[in-house]
Amino acid sequence: MPRERSYLRYQLYRSEARKAASITTRKMLFHEGADFSKVRFEAIDAQAMSAFELWDNPHFSWGDVVTWKTREPLSLDVAIWFEQELCGLCFVIPNNSRQRIRIVRLEGRPGEAHPLKNRIAALAMLAIDEFAQIIGSRLIEVQEPMQGAIPKYRQLAFTFDLDGRLVLAVEGKVL
Amino acid sequence: MKTVQLMISEGKKMRKFVKRAPSKKGSRKADEKLGDLVLSTNQQRFLQVLVDGIDVDEPNVLAGRR
Numbered sequence: 001m002p003r004e005r006s007y008l009r010y011q012l013y014r015s016e017a018r019k020a021a022s023i024t025t026r027k028m029l030f031h032e033g034a035d036f037s038k039v040r041f042e043a044i045d046a047q048a049m050s051a052f053e054l055w056d057n058p059h060f061s062w063g064d065v066v067t068w069k070t071r072e073p074l075s076l077d078v079a080i081w082f083e084q085e086l087c088g089l090c091f092v093i094p095n096n097s098r099q100r101i102r103i104v105r106l107e108g109r110p111g112e113a114h115p116l117k118n119r120i121a122a123l124a125m126l127a128i129d130e131f132a133q134i135i136g137s138r139l140i141e142v143q144e145p146m147q148g149a150i151p152k153y154r155q156l157a158f159t160f161d162l163d164g165r166l167v168l169a170v171e172g173k174v175l
Numbered sequence: 176m177k178t179v180q181l182m183i184s185e186g187k188k189m190r191k192f193v194k195r196a197p198s199k200k201g202s203r204k205a206d207e208k209l210g211d212l213v214l215s216t217n218q219q220r221f222l223q224v225l226v227d228g229i230d231v232d233e234p235n236v237l238a239g240r241r
Contacts, residue, residue: 105239148234
């Protein structure tokens with residue numbers, strides 16, 4: 001059953017990507033008032049959905065993602081936590097060839113400021129870039145970037161390609 | 176590391192047996208991994224943005240269509 005095998009393999013990849021992102025942020029410890037040792041990267045699971053229910057007027061219905069996850073076994077879902085506070089959610093799908101990985105949804109917690117305000121994009125990219133490297137993707141693409149978020153993506157080195165897509169080339173580890 | 180000395184029975188003889196508490200191999204390995212973590216250029220940049228780049232305002236909704 002190759003489908004079953006790839007499902008399990010990707011489950012491992014997702015877990016590795018989230019874990020690597022957690023280790024990376026934990027290494028930063030405390031900086032500029034943000035204690036990164038308290039940042040956690042988890043799956044969008046029942047706990048994340050319970051915390052999401054408390055969000056004030058969210059843009060997306062993240063309950064959809066729970067269904068999408070089963071339909072898209074190669075996808076990556078990330079819930080970004082600061083201690084017990086759910087601060088961001090992200091859903092990513094690679095294309096069939098896995099050469100390109102698309103950020104389908106990315107949202108930080110709306111309403112009052114949370115401890116990771118203005119840092120959700122960078123944190124999500126840590127996990128996404130790790131996942132892209134694991135599965136051998138060459139490009140990360142923001143599928144439908146919000147206009148107001150373009151300066152942030154540019155800061156993270158995303159550029160528009162000739163087809164007008166907002167992309168970032170995946171690079172290997174620097175030893 | 177805690178060690179406990181026990182007397183165990185082997186047939187009619189009693190033998191001294193030293194039982195050691197399980198070592199913390201797992202956590203030591205994780206610590207080493209943490210120190211050895213290698214980052215890509217992109218990841219180094221993301222970390223830099225995490226530290227220095229919060230002056231650029233970030234909307235709550237960053238990507239996606241409702």
